[in-house]
Amino acid sequence: MCSSNEPSGGTFTRRSRYNLVPTVGAASAPNGAENLMTRQTRFFVLGAGGLLVVGLCTGLFAYVNREAALAVSGAGPIELRYVPANASVVGYANIREVMLSDVRERIRNLAPDGVGENELETQLGLDVELDIDHMVAFLAPSEDDRPAGLALFRGRFDTARLEGVARGRGATVETYEGKRLVSVEAGDAGSLAMVFMEPGLVAVGDLSTVQQAISRGLQAADVTSNPDMMALLELVEDDSNAWAVGQFGDLSALGFLPDDVSSQMPAVSAFAVSGRVTDGVTGSLSIEGRDEEAGQNLRDVLRGFLALATMQTNDRPELQTMLESLQLSGVGAYATLSFWIPSDALDLILSSSDES
Amino acid sequence: MLWSRRTVFMALVVGGPVVVAIIVRALVGMDLLSGRGMVDGRPITVDGPIIFGLMIWGFYLRFAVPLLGVFYGTALIADEVEDKTITYLFTRPLSRGAVLVGKYLAYLVSTGLVVLPSVMLVFFLVVPVLGGEIGSAFPSLVTDLALLALGLAVYGALFALVGAWFKRPLLTGLVFIFGWEPIVVVVPGYMKRLTVSYYLQGLVPHAMPQEGLVSTILSILQANEVFPSAAMSVLGLGAILVGGLGLATWLVERREYVLEQ
Numbered sequence: 001m002c003s004s005n006e007p008s009g010g011t012f013t014r015r016s017r018y019n020l021v022p023t024v025g026a027a028s029a030p031n032g033a034e035n036l037m038t039r040q041t042r043f044f045v046l047g048a049g050g051l052l053v054v055g056l057c058t059g060l061f062a063y064v065n066r067e068a069a070l071a072v073s074g075a076g077p078i079e080l081r082y083v084p085a086n087a088s089v090v091g092y093a094n095i096r097e098v099m100l101s102d103v104r105e106r107i108r109n110l111a112p113d114g115v116g117e118n119e120l121e122t123q124l125g126l127d128v129e130l131d132i133d134h135m136v137a138f139l140a141p142s143e144d145d146r147p148a149g150l151a152l153f154r155g156r157f158d159t160a161r162l163e164g165v166a167r168g169r170g171a172t173v174e175t176y177e178g179k180r181l182v183s184v185e186a187g188d189a190g191s192l193a194m195v196f197m198e199p200g201l202v203a204v205g206d207l208s209t210v211q212q213a214i215s216r217g218l219q220a221a222d223v224t225s226n227p228d229m230m231a232l233l234e235l236v237e238d239d240s241n242a243w244a245v246g247q248f249g250d251l252s253a254l255g256f257l258p259d260d261v262s263s264q265m266p267a268v269s270a271f272a273v274s275g276r277v278t279d280g281v282t283g284s285l286s287i288e289g290r291d292e293e294a295g296q297n298l299r300d301v302l303r304g305f306l307a308l309a310t311m312q313t314n315d316r317p318e319l320q321t322m323l324e325s326l327q328l329s330g331v332g333a334y335a336t337l338s339f340w341i342p343s344d345a346l347d348l349i350l351s352s353s354d355e356s
Numbered sequence: 357m358l359w360s361r362r363t364v365f366m367a368l369v370v371g372g373p374v375v376v377a378i379i380v381r382a383l384v385g386m387d388l389l390s391g392r393g394m395v396d397g398r399p400i401t402v403d404g405p406i407i408f409g410l411m412i413w414g415f416y417l418r419f420a421v422p423l424l425g426v427f428y429g430t431a432l433i434a435d436e437v438e439d440k441t442i443t444y445l446f447t448r449p450l451s452r453g454a455v456l457v458g459k460y461l462a463y464l465v466s467t468g469l470v471v472l473p474s475v476m477l478v479f480f481l482v483v484p485v486l487g488g489e490i491g492s493a494f495p496s497l498v499t500d501l502a503l504l505a506l507g508l509a510v511y512g513a514l515f516a517l518v519g520a521w522f523k524r525p526l527l528t529g530l531v532f533i534f535g536w537e538p539i540v541v542v543v544p545g546y547m548k549r550l551t552v553s554y555y556l557q558g559l560v561p562h563a564m565p566q567e568g569l570v571s572t573i574l575s576i577l578q579a580n581e582v583f584p585s586a587a588m589s590v591l592g593l594g595a596i597l598v599g600g601l602g603l604a605t606w607l608v609e610r611r612e613y614v615l616e617q
Contacts, residue, residue, distance in 0.1 A: 063494035096403075100403065
């Protein structure tokens with residue numbers, strides 16, 4: 001097997017590296033070559049490994065500090081500071097993720113003309129898919145009959161064009177506590193207003209709510225100081241890109257629920273629903289009863305509903321997967337229903353709604 | 357191993373995606389790439405994470421990982437035989453199997469330290485464009501890195517066996533990854549289970565962004581393919597890795613390599 005040929009490749013490139021002979025005249029050259037190779041390899045390993053470590057640390061830092069769908073343990077989305085402490089319902093949607101999802105594509109197939117986004121782009125220069133990243137909205141009790149509502153959109157906006165279009169439709173522009181406030185009379189809906197809260201953040205709602213939100217942004221009283229609502233946010237799934245939480249007691253105060261509906265759910269005090277929209281919809285619905293007995297009743301009702309639905313869909317295999325994904329859980333006053341609507345079932349639901 | 361002529365080739369293979377990423381970044385910066393288009397008459401919008409997912413799929417998993425596995429895996433023993441240096445290794449006071457396993461581990465470190473930083477560069481170049489967020493896409497990066505490392509390990513083990521067994525291992529390996537695998541994977545039946553890509557690609561959907569465009573493209577690419585579950589994929593890859601490396605070790609322990617004079 002031995003060969004007298006000089007090795008030219010393989011693991012080693014010089015025979016001297018296999019059998020280093022410490023002769024007086026030849027010792028320095030091989031050692032020098034070995035040191036050079038070792039240094040090169042060391043630099044390479046340190047460089048590549050360092051790049052990996054720095055990249056992973058940077059990514060991890062960005063991940064930990066990302067603007068999550070919900071920052072449960074912290075103050076939540078930064079827009080929550082514009083939400084009043086007495087808000088009854090708070091909702092969030094990561095518009096960008098939802099718009100890029102396969103579910104959106106399926107809806108687009110059913111409504112090729114869109115659901116108003118083309119008009120938004122024409123009238124306001126607002127491309128919903130690209131310009132809006134996410135939104136936060138809330139409903140809160142107010143002194144008059146209608147609940148106070150506000151939607152906050154985070155994204156990239158052409159403020160001059162938005163103002164111009166609004167002016168063209170009879171809106172007036174004024175400065176309120178240092179903010180550009182665009183308002184317009186909308187008949188029975190009252191005065192609607194739009195304000196550029198800060199760069200990249202637009203709030204739309206009724207005039208008084210918008211004005212209160214501007215004032216609230218300058219002060220400290222917001223929904224993050226409401227422990228009940230923040231406790232509800234704890235029920236929201238971490239990776240959800242849409243969620244809503246609300247308190248039923250306050251919902252009745254909003255005045256838009258019919259009395260017979262309100263009377264049918266006296267045992268329910270709060271809810272939290274969250275979901276992740278991708279190629280299907282996964283999520284969970286948590287309902288809080290007034291007490292443990294109410295929680296047990298809620299779980300029984302939901303269990304019965306699941307059994308009934310299973311019976312009704314025995315001959316509908318396309319819905320079976322969805323029903324099998326329904327998981328009921330909960331202890332104490334809570335009942336939680338987690339679900340997964342696969343793309344096939346979603347197609348069926350969307351096509352049914354389209355036909356109807 | 358690291359400073360052989362193959363390193364130039366390896367640098368080209370993993371440097372290509374970085375160059376593409378720089379071009380994508382430049383095009384977006386010059387507003388020449390909007391990320392919006394039409395597929396089958398449907399408007400689609402892509403962002404940085406989707407482009408990154410496609411690059412991982414197309415450049416790395418489909419091309420770079422199998423190719424590096426072939427070039428370096430087959431070279432573990434075959435190069436020593438060809439260069440007539442295997443005698444020096446086998447006369448060392450340690451088992452032949454240990455020599456092979458040591459060289460295999462060196463292969464893993466060498467290729468891993470070239471491929472994974474390349475992926476890292478591509479990630480930071482591509483993901484932030486068109487509205488993508490590094491933080492949100494970080495979990496998929498970790499999954500992709502793990503998947504690529506697993507691919508390098510499995511292909512390396514398989515081609516270490518090929519290198520220890522066949523006389524012309526490089527040719528055999530190239531035929532395997534560019535002939536056998538692409539054909540068999542799309543042919544109905546059980547033959548696809550005799551490929552690495554069948555199990556490896558079974559894990560890809562778990563690592564890819566689950567957005568509409570990717571799903572569309574994957575459905576086109578995988579029209580006739582039925583992928584195994586994630587557990588089945590991991591089991592299959594583990595079996596190939598352990599089996600390949602074990603057989604290669606067994607073969608090296610018992611085979612007599614005759615060097616041509």
